[in-house]
Amino acid sequence: MKNYEKNIFTKIISGEIPCKKVFEDEYCFAFHDINPKAQVHILIVPKMNVVDFSDFIQKNEKNNEFIANFFKSVNKIANDILKLDNFQIISNNGRNAGQEVFHFHIHIKSNKK
Ligand code: AMP
Numbered sequence: 001m002k003n004y005e006k007n008i009f010t011k012i013i014s015g016e017i018p019c020k021k022v023f024e025d026e027y028c029f030a031f032h033d034i035n036p037k038a039q040v041h042i043l044i045v046p047k048m049n050v051v052d053f054s055d056f057i058q059k060n061e062k063n064n065e066f067i068a069n070f071f072k073s074v075n076k077i078a079n080d081i082l083k084l085d086n087f088q089i090i091s092n093n094g095r096n097a098g099q100e101v102f103h104f105h106i107h108i109k110s111n112k113k
Pocket residue numbers: 008017019032033034035036043091092098099100101102
């Protein structure tokens with residue numbers, strides 16, 4: 001059962017819950033993970049209420065532009081904002097894959113600047 005209720009990341013985007021913000025544009029909101037698992041660990045959340053990666057793709061079936069622009073923003077954050085040469089981009093899709101927050105997000109992790 002997918003949960004569309006207001007979640008912690010929706011509240012971070014709206015400013016109801018504080019975060020260490022990195023970047024924001026019309027497609028995404030990026031901030032530091034509260035419990036970093038690498039030297040650099042950033043979360044990037046689309047400004048859209050979708051629970052996981054598959055839901056994000058499905059909900060935007062007729063809106064490829066949003067998908068493309070979201071992933072371009074992810075790339076911009078890694079390269080231009082964080083200036084990382086080496087990094088991982090990860091998204092846990094589903095509880096059994098380790099997803100804890102049911103608002104689609106990308107993890108950018110890096111141990112080398
Ligand atoms: P996932 O397991 O893929 O759903 O990732 C959820 C991530 O959100 C974890 O790495 C948590 O450390 C992180 N997290 C949870 N609450 C917050 C918060 N308030 N601010 C920043 N990161 C958070």
